[in-house]
Amino acid sequence: MAKIKETDKQLVQQVFKGNNHAFDLLVLRYQHRILTLVSRFIRDQSEAEDVCQEVFIKAYRALPKFRGESAFYTWLYRIAINTAKNHMVTKSRRPPGTDVDLGDSELPELPEELVDNASPEATLSTGELQDLINKAIEDLPEDLRTAFTLREFGGLSYEEITEIMDCPVGTVRSRIFRAREALDNVIRPFLEGEEPEQAGASVNEHEKSK
């Protein structure tokens, strides 16, 4: 997590230098977490999305005050919680619970309404996508799957994975990247409404092109 914090800090510094693409990367990195967090206060999805947008706009405006003493995401979560609560007050609704523990937002449970309100098509496609991703992970060559799993599920650093897999850090980095690419090749067509690739096939293609 310390390394992620460092990357965020570097991105924030780039925003200070006037590079707004760095801010876009921060938005894209945290949009899911912020939306999930905001959704714990605001059940209506489109309303939650509006508040989420407000959170990032407030964060951009307040960025000059961000001193980097805390992690960027902690700072952002605070803004998100305050914005969501203020929104509830404005709407004259009582926020659910007096306080939300920041730790809770790491692995939040989805509000039931969100799942229930999803259209049958959406529920079906979510299930389909999950199956696709699970299948794609199974299809990965073992070394790629191990490196990727240790990183994504175990949250280990490249250095730690290097020790476990007994290979150079460059190899770990490459394996994680290739696993991501293989999964990306599966989800991208799905999200664009095209026929998805086989994860194993895309890895083999990648190997051939090397």
Add this chain to the structure above:
Amino acid sequence: MSSKKATGRHSTSGKSKLNESLSALMDGEATEFELRRVLKECASDPAMKEKWERYHMLSAHFRGDSQFRMSAPTVSLNENKLLDGIHGQLAKEGVKGFSGPRKSTASGSSQAASKQNSSNLFFRLGQGAIAASVAFTVMIGTQVLNNSNSSQSGAPELAEQSSASVMEFNDNYSPTEFNRVPQLNPELADVQDLNEAARDRLRRAVYQEFIGEEQESVELPVNFSVTREAEAGQ
């Protein structure tokens, strides 16, 4: 000129390297150089940000906080309502570098680049002004030391002394402070020897001249000192 150069596109292996950097950046394992390369690529190729978003989407999926998001049909970055909304709002507020919903990425990047260039220029100018002020202050300090030393030995060696004299000071001042021209205190020339008390007086006087304020007692910054290598060697 090849079309590859003209469009700024990378070869397959170059693109793959960039994507690998993107993956490493996501894990906080990329170098500063890679970060800059990725940002540069983001400015010219929206596909880079799309990939970044999908990588994070996968990660969010594994964390378990993406179910409804993943099923949304408008998940493609080109239709990222959130990012478009943010850009649109900030553009409305007249924030520099945001020109409305992200369609013209090239103009956005050139704006960002020009802003970056101007801030770099400002940074360099600031550095130059500080360096000049430091040099000037060192010169003044050297003169003071030389004056006191010449009264001791009667044989000043200005060139040698000036290269051997170093001033260190706290750099916590604004450029306007540096631009003040210190007036030398004539009393300083009467310093007979450089014992500790005299050195302390000298430091205070130089510092007072430096900050341009006369005070009964002045508190010196921790790092503010006047040293002479020649003296240290004695």
